[in-house]
Structures are given as C-alpha cells and as structure tokens.
Amino acid sequence: MTKVAYREIAGQSAGYWAAVVACALMAAVGVGSAFYMRAEGHHVTGMNNQIVWGMPHVFAVFLIVAASGALNVASIASVFGRSLYKPLARLSGLLAIALLIGGLWNLVLDLGRPGHILAAVLYPNFRSIFAWNIYLYTGFLVIVGFYLWFMMERRLNPHTHKVGVLAFLWRLVLTTGTGSIFGFLAARSAYDSAVLAPLFILTSFALGLAIFALVLVAGFETLGRPVGARLLARLRQLLAVFVAAVLYFVAVYHLTNIYMAGHRGIESFVLLNGGIYTGLFWLGQVGIGGAVPLVLLLRRVPRDDTTRLRRSLLAGAAAVVAGGLCQFYVLIIGGQAYPLKMFPGMVVRSSFYDGVVHSYIPRWPETVLALSGVAVAALIVLIGVRLLPFLPEGLADEVVSAHGARPPAAEAETAKTAVGA
Amino acid sequence: MNDERRGQPLIDAVAGDEAPDSARRRLLKMAGAAVALTLAPGVTVLARDLVLKGGRKARSPVRYGLLIDANACKTGCDACVRACQDYNGLSHDPGPDNAQWIRKVTITDPGTGFTRSFPVMCQHCEDGACVDVCPTGASFRRPDGIVLVDKHRCIGCRYCLMACPYKARSFVGRVVTDQRPWAPRGKGTAEGCTMCVERVMAGKQPACVAACQKAGHKAMMFGNLHDPKSAIAVRLSKVATTTIRADLGMGPGVHYRGI
Numbered sequence: 001m002t003k004v005a006y007r008e009i010a011g012q013s014a015g016y017w018a019a020v021v022a023c024a025l026m027a028a029v030g031v032g033s034a035f036y037m038r039a040e041g042h043h044v045t046g047m048n049n050q051i052v053w054g055m056p057h058v059f060a061v062f063l064i065v066a067a068s069g070a071l072n073v074a075s076i077a078s079v080f081g082r083s084l085y086k087p088l089a090r091l092s093g094l095l096a097i098a099l100l101i102g103g104l105w106n107l108v109l110d111l112g113r114p115g116h117i118l119a120a121v122l123y124p125n126f127r128s129i130f131a132w133n134i135y136l137y138t139g140f141l142v143i144v145g146f147y148l149w150f151m152m153e154r155r156l157n158p159h160t161h162k163v164g165v166l167a168f169l170w171r172l173v174l175t176t177g178t179g180s181i182f183g184f185l186a187a188r189s190a191y192d193s194a195v196l197a198p199l200f201i202l203t204s205f206a207l208g209l210a211i212f213a214l215v216l217v218a219g220f221e222t223l224g225r226p227v228g229a230r231l232l233a234r235l236r237q238l239l240a241v242f243v244a245a246v247l248y249f250v251a252v253y254h255l256t257n258i259y260m261a262g263h264r265g266i267e268s269f270v271l272l273n274g275g276i277y278t279g280l281f282w283l284g285q286v287g288i289g290g291a292v293p294l295v296l297l298l299r300r301v302p303r304d305d306t307t308r309l310r311r312s313l314l315a316g317a318a319a320v321v322a323g324g325l326c327q328f329y330v331l332i333i334g335g336q337a338y339p340l341k342m343f344p345g346m347v348v349r350s351s352f353y354d355g356v357v358h359s360y361i362p363r364w365p366e367t368v369l370a371l372s373g374v375a376v377a378a379l380i381v382l383i384g385v386r387l388l389p390f391l392p393e394g395l396a397d398e399v400v401s402a403h404g405a406r407p408p409a410a411e412a413e414t415a416k417t418a419v420g421a
Numbered sequence: 422m423n424d425e426r427r428g429q430p431l432i433d434a435v436a437g438d439e440a441p442d443s444a445r446r447r448l449l450k451m452a453g454a455a456v457a458l459t460l461a462p463g464v465t466v467l468a469r470d471l472v473l474k475g476g477r478k479a480r481s482p483v484r485y486g487l488l489i490d491a492n493a494c495k496t497g498c499d500a501c502v503r504a505c506q507d508y509n510g511l512s513h514d515p516g517p518d519n520a521q522w523i524r525k526v527t528i529t530d531p532g533t534g535f536t537r538s539f540p541v542m543c544q545h546c547e548d549g550a551c552v553d554v555c556p557t558g559a560s561f562r563r564p565d566g567i568v569l570v571d572k573h574r575c576i577g578c579r580y581c582l583m584a585c586p587y588k589a590r591s592f593v594g595r596v597v598t599d600q601r602p603w604a605p606r607g608k609g610t611a612e613g614c615t616m617c618v619e620r621v622m623a624g625k626q627p628a629c630v631a632a633c634q635k636a637g638h639k640a641m642m643f644g645n646l647h648d649p650k651s652a653i654a655v656r657l658s659k660v661a662t663t664t665i666r667a668d669l670g671m672g673p674g675v676h677y678r679g680i
Contacts, residue, residue, distance in 0.1 A: 041608050042594035048518035049591050052582040079448070112577015112592065112609030119557040119574045130556035130580055165448050169455040186669055187550060187586030340588055342541070342665055343680070346528040350541070351502075351515040352588060354526055358517075 004087040006389035023379035030372020034109035045366040050358035056110040059370035063103030068171040069208015071096035078164025087392040093148040102377030136174045189266035190335030199249040206242035210320035228397030232309035240297035277334035280326045289323010484566035486646040486674035491539040493640035504632030509604040520591035522614040543589040543614035547672030551581035575610040
C-alpha cells in the first residue's frame, strides 16, 4: 500500500517571507492597538455602553467557531474511520489550534484590563459559561496538541483514535459553550434561544471545512503539490451538506422566534426593517453564505475536471467564510443594536438610549485588532508548516485512493512488524 | 469497515484503524470520560454552594432594597440622577460611552397614552445575571443584597453589560478623573449603582433617595426588605407593587409602584 509522505515546506520563497512578515506586522499592529485602547480607554473605539461587544468579538467568535470546525477533517479520519481524509488530519489539527489562538488573541486583547486575565484562572466562577470556556479553550489546545503528536509519532499512531475521539467530543462541548455565551443571555431577545448551541455547532462544521478547503487548495496550488479530483469532489459535497444544515438551523432559529410573540420584534428587526442588519442577513448570511455556495458546490462538474472542481470549491468556501462573518455580525452587533425589552408593549425613552436602535460604526483600533487575530492564525499556520511535516507531499487521486483502500493482509502484517520493531 | 478486518490486532500503522466493536466500546468509554471530565467541576461547585451554604435561598436578616413610586415621581425632575452623579463623581454628560448608574426612564403605553417617568438603576437582584455570568466573580452580591463590582478582579470582559436586563451596568471607557474616595472607579472595568453602600453602612440613605426626599417628592424609599417593621416592608405589604422584568425570576431588590 502507498503510505502518505509528509514534508515541511521549504519556506525560502519571497512570497512565503512576504506573507510571514505581513502577518507578523498585522499582529504587531493589533498589539499596538490594544495598548492604545488600554491607555486611552475604549472610547477610542466604536464600542460603548450600548454596543458592548464589537468587531473584535465578531472575529473572535468567528475564529473560535471555525477552529472547532477545522478539526472535523481529522475527526472524520480518526473517529469515523474515513481513510480518505487521513492525509489531511495533521493540517486539520494545526488549523484548529491556529484559529483558536487567533480568536483568543482578539478576545484577550480587547479586554478592559488584559493584564488581569489571570484573575479568570485564579478566581473562576463556574456559574459563568465564560469561566467554563476558558477551560474548554485551553483544554482544546492541549488535547489537539497531543492529537497532533500522536499522529506524527509513528509509535503512537495506534492510539490516535482514542485522542481523536476525545478531541471530537471536546470540540462539540466547546462549540456548545461558545454558543451558550449568547444562548444564556435571557435578557436579550436575539440571544435567548437554546437553538444557538446546535446552530453554532453546525456553523462550525461549515466554516471550519470552508477555511480548511481554502488553505488546503490554495496552499497546495502555491506549493505545486497536487490535489486529486476525488478529494476535491468529496470536500465539495461535504461542504454543501454542512451549508444546507446551517441554513436549516438558521430557519429553525428564526421560525421558533417568530412563533413566540415576545420575540417577533427582534425578528422583524433582523428580517425586515433592521437596515444594515437586514441587508447583511439576507444578502450576506443567506445569499452569499448559503445560496451561492450551494449553487457552486452542487452544480454538476465532471468527476475528472480538477480545474473546475478546484475553482468551484474555492469560490464556494470563500462565500461560506464571507457569509459566516455576516452571520456573526448580524447576531452579535444586530442583537445588541436592538433595544432591551425592559417594558414590553411600552414606548420607552431615556438619557441612556433606552428604546432606541443603537448604532455601531467600527473605528480603526478595534478593526485592526479584529484583523490581527486572523493574521495571528495565518502566522501560526505559515510557521507550523515550515517547521513540522503537516502537509502531505501530494494528494493526487492515486495517493488518496491507495491510502483509502483496504490494505491486503500481507501489508497489514508488515505494518504490524514495523510498529513492533 | 468490513468483515475481513475483524479480529486483526493491528491493521494499518498509518491509518490506525480499529475493529468496529472495540472502536465502539472505546468511543463510548471516551464519551463517558469526556462528559464526566467536563461536568465534574461545575457539578462540584454547584453542590458545594447548595450543601455548604444551606441553599441559595436562605433568608438573610438584612436585604436592602428600594421602593420607587412612579405615581409620585415628577416628570422632568432629575434630582436623584444629579445627586448620584455628584456624590459618586460621575459625568453629567449623557454620551454613549459615559456611565449612567441611574437614569430617568419615561414609558408610554401607545394604546392608552398612559405615561410615567421614574428612575431605573441596578436592581440589586437576588439571582442577578451579572453575578452569574461574571467569569471571575468580580460581580458579586453581598449578604445584605447589595450587588457590587470588585475592581481588582474585573477583567473588563463586559459580559455583565451584555447580561443585565436593566442596562444597569456601564463600562468605564475613559480615563477617570475627580474620583471620590468612597466610589473608586477604574478605566477598563464594569461598574454600576452601589446603593451608596458606604452611606448605608453609616446608617444614611443612598444619595438618590435623600435627594428625592429633599426635593419634596418622596417617590423613593430605602430600607431593609427583610425587616417586617421597616417602613419599606410595611409599605410593600400595603400597596400593589411590581418589579421590572419579574418574568426573568432574578428577584430584583427594587420595587416599583404605578408602572
């Protein structure tokens, strides 16, 4: 049987170094922005006492949700035994770690007092889903780190399945926890829904796979390593299923809200008359993030037409990413823009902007901080693939097919001997 | 998986696949372990809270609270708001990023035209969302019912601002000047009405209540809700009152009449 060979990238090209320097610079700008916000106070941002969480949180939640989803490819291989995906498992683990660190970067640097973050570890309040998430996030990094080690160390390979199962279950709990940050906010009409947890899980499936596909296909093209039509077709199909599942949960979330009379206000705000939020929902989240990728990914393409398969996968995945950002913008910013319902049925006015739709205009400090989280994730991937053999040398059809095929008994014996030795 | 592969101890060193039965058993075992590992800390803490503290609902002899009579509160009067700002060193400017520990809210029934104006501040809830969601426990409730923020523990995540149904928490987004020794504030931390805790400890009334009485409106009453002889408890037993968003079950310590 053909064994998959993994190799570090050379990382000598000008393009590689340009990407590394650009990401490092962006990360540094993010740190600078955090210092500026800390020194001046958050009034230099577009966030205030009405729109409490802004751009950094949109990107942070996006990255954290995508992180857990990026691990799915590895899970499909290790937990569900689909060998086709096994050569992709290492990259999947690396992306999961990188995206999560990028998201946490945003969250921590946006804190009012980032230097006091240790207080969350020293004095945890376990009634808070935030406190739970701190453990879920750090636990995820440790478990995926072990998972990668087990995948890369030949002697530990036979135990990869166990760590893979643990990582898979952990990521489900993690995304539930992230969704619950909002789902537990009973006071706000947009968030008070248990559907948010499964919606976040499904969104993570789609976003994680989309980002994985983008990195894999674009990266391999740059490196000149082949990706076969079989793998491309499979990724296309899987992404389409995930996108459809997200749309289903989005529909359930909104329909249940519409059914409950008390939540109709927020629904008409998001779906009909919320201005930018309505536009972003229909055009961004549902259109670009749902309908466009479904058309691109489900359109019939000849099985051996690698170019068209690749193009449609890339375009579909990019649309899913753009739609995902719109989804979190609508949920996080739109959910806060809609006024709190303190006195249902009453018209409310006050000096503290009660009863009015709040406006949010992101300013540069929080915007560059938000983008720096993405840069950090990219930087980790760029450095990771240069230092360690995360990427297979090729994913041509014959490689993945041979790898995915059942090994003859004789070869199994050989493998056993090799491990025993 | 197929039948040919059953019973083989080790199949593919690279793939690391396992026989289906064993894989299933392992999956279940790992699932159980992961769930136990995830739930154990929370369950332990909840159990400790409930067992060692004799349940969260144990009645403390003191619970400070307020009764606000919207029928007596005068539209246009903001004596309580001014008194709070002056006493606690807060800005008079109602900018979107300035703190407002107390504000006058005007509600109007669009069907009937019924209008009332009254102050809203931290409702000092029994089971406040701000206390529950705070990751560090910086947001806490004293045994006498006053809800405060420990500035040393607050990391500035603003989750309490997201969770409070009364919009009673503010975030300090500017360098603070003119601080009062009794009301320390900190840039980058959350804050809200302290019920003028140091005045209360000194046997005085909160600044807003004192100002309302001085203005002659007597729309605000302060006292120990758990002392049946206190003026506020007697009043609450005689007139119909309500709390804002009582449906959320947070047990606010601020009661309203006439809304």
